[in-house]
Amino acid sequence: MISRTSVMSYRGNTRNVRDIGKALGVSAILEGSVRRAGNRVRVNVQLIDATNDEHLWAEDYDRDLTDVFAIQTDLAQKITSALQAKLSPSEKARIDRRPTQNPDAYLLFIQAHDYANRPDLFRDVVLKAEQLFEQATKLDPNFAAAFAGLSMVESWMYHSFDPLPPRREKARAAANEALRLQPDLPEAHLALGFSYYYGDRDYERALAEFDKAKRDLPNEAKAYLAIGAIQRRQGKWAESTANLEKAAALDPKDASVLLNLAFSYMATRNFEAADKTFDRGIEAAPQAFASRALKGELAIRWKGDVSVAEKELASTPPGIDPEGMVTLGRVAVLTFQRKFPEALQVIQQFREETLPGYSTAPCPKALVEGTLYSYLGDKAKAQAAFERALVVAEQLVRESPDDAARHATLGQILAGLGRKDAAIKEGKRAVELRPESQDAFDGPEITAALAQIYACTGERDQAFALLDHLLANPSGITVSLLQLDPVWDPLRNDPRFQALIDKYGAKT
Structure with a gap:
């Protein structure tokens, strides 16, 4: 089915x-x-x-x-x-x-499920799903499926933008309540599995719960998706891809499943397969932002071609900028084109203090400004911007001291300020929190951030060693991106830079 x-x-x-x-x-x-x-x-x-x-x-x-x-x-x-x-x-x-004796609770549950399964899970969408699930559980405190849905939404928020302990605890409590009410409910096992996966990074316990869910829901794409997502973090790329492809076969029009499959193809540099999968995602959800944006990012990483992203951004209606994603995309394209004054003008029109960053680390607007000023050679304005960014980043780390991405962002700001030792310390701390040995999917992104810090602080030997490693293994670093991104300019005149291009360019 x-x-x-x-x-x-x-x-x-x-x-x-x-x-x-x-x-x-x-x-x-x-x-x-x-x-x-x-x-x-x-x-x-x-x-x-x-x-x-x-x-x-x-x-x-x-x-x-x-x-x-x-x-x-x-x-x-x-x-x-x-x-x-x-x-x-x-x-x-x-x-x-019957899932509930209360028709009104069931209607709220159906509405919540719709929000929770949209292809673009922006903050406002997920918060609406949370609100509706909570209303359903209040109307019927015995509604196990509603508690399971609530738990999965809480886990997603913890994983994607709110990595704070109360969120993780809320996800676990809702999953446990769902199982208490209905121990044989497969969705409750899915919920507990996501709680272990996202909340604790306890892969084995999560997989055990996902297997229980899969036994009773053999056609549930989300179970195969979850198993495949964990397997790629374990570095089991072939097994992961097989499960993600199975999920896509079971739910061929689910854009979020297709996105996850495309992510894996990108990481393993199977760019043609990734491109076709993004096209399937666009066909499945033509109005969604994610598939179109990522198709543009793929063209940059694959071929160094910014025109695809430019086209998608140009087609975005005026005033549409979900969570700053359009602003961030426009700044990135202009930066790759080395149109730094134009990029600076775009970012300065953005009104919020932070933009979406990597994983759970919001990117301070001032960090982008400081980086652009440094590319323009305006050291005084760069320094002032990085100082403003530092205040934001330090607060974010205080809120979630075990979040690797936030430490990485802090390290990049310190590098921009010329505080070399402190920057490298933060970068190393980020890698300690999310080593590739424990996360072969997100771990390389943290390693890449440390490589950027090394490049910015003049530690070329360490930077080249990490880049060589990243190019030899599944990661987001590509030859085209190295050639395009000005963040690697400090390494560009070193003969080892061209040697990396020559070594891995043919493979690409």
């Missing part, structure tokens, strides 16, 4: 059933409509054989809204019968069991 995420991309679509079945890899399609009028709900459904467009079964329901779960149960049973499918005892139990 294909997930709702992929199926909903065909909502209102006029393509014929055979084409849809072929695209999704399914033999039958259920289509219909749901209409609500006051406390009444009308459901019209028909099951169609996707191979020959023949109707297998159809039914109309006109019931009280409180009977919605009875309709769901009846639908599942009749579809199973029409398809002559055999259900396991656990599957039969899931069909018969």
